[in-house]
Amino acid sequence: MRAVGITEFGDPDVLHIMDLPDPQPGPGQLRIRVRAAAVNPTDTGLRGGGRAAQLKDIPPPYVPGMDAAGSLDQIGPETLTDLQVGDHVMAIVVPSGSHGAYSELIVVPAESVTRVPAGATDAEAATLPMNGLTTRLALDLLGLNPGQTLAITGAAGAVGGYGVQLGKVAGLQVIADAAAQDEQLVKELGADVVVPRGPDFAEHVRAVAPNGADGLIDAALLNALAVPAVRDGGRIASLRGYTSEAERGIMFHPVFVRSYAREHEKLDLLRRQAEAGEITLRVARTLPAERAAEAHRILEAGGTRGRLILEF
DSSP states (O other): OEEEESSSSSSSOOOOOEEEEOOOEEEEEEEEEEEEEEOHHHHHHHHHTTTOOOOOOOTBBBBOOOOEEEEEEEEOTTTTSSSSSEEEEEEEEBBBTTBSSSSSSEEEEEEGEEOOTTTTTHHHHHTSHHHHHHHHHHHHHOOOOTOOOEEETTTTTTHHHHHHHHHHTTTOEEEEEOOOHHHHHHHHHHHHEEEEETHHHHHHHHHHHHTTTEEEEETTTTTTTTTTEEEEEEEEEEESOOOOHHHOOOOEOOOGGGGGTHHHHHHHHHHHHTTTTSSSOOOOEEEEEEHHHHHHHHHHOOOOOSSEEEOO
């Protein structure tokens, strides 16, 4: 099979097409013929060496990618699933060595797979699993109740955008940030209040909610700069493991989406919410898999709204 991977860490040009053995599904697993894989910051981090320590005992090649959509190709023995070969599916993929979503074929646990939202393309569906589950986990960790206030940084991005929409579905009051050119987008996603993006985020939130927000999803990785936006005893969902010493009773909840990789019911709920129009699947651009390096350069340049998609 064809895959896009690396044999050494480095800039986007280390990505290249390679031929790898076709993976075979074992018990409890499904094989997917991938048509679309999303390009995420976690992929550029892997490529650049951000996971070198974790991968030191696994020889290259390394294949990035955590989001995939395509068709169900094979069902492993003793696998319980209501899916059938040929079904249009999407999956969250936990990369390990040569196993990642940037591949023509992937094998994943059956719990990591569900149908593509009705009417969605492979490219659209590939924007949902990892980013949607990241947002779902963040909200579950925050545990806010209807009527409480949720602040979101990076609201024009994939996780931030899903945070705005899922926050509204949960009955929360959402204060979200945006650059001037993204303000209308964030309003359309459903934010109750849009504040300027940047290091003064917390000050702008306090101007709207003087006591501070009940919870925060820090998708823009403001880290310490965002903490003052949260009330005493509030909660922060951080996306890259950020924590600090407890202050004012604030609790930090690092979000590691791998813990939700087999949460099938939550993944399928995201499918249903997409079908109901409660969340929006946003594709920034599609590129053939051979142009993966270009996709990584575009993402790292910043300003992408929606997800870049590699097509196989």
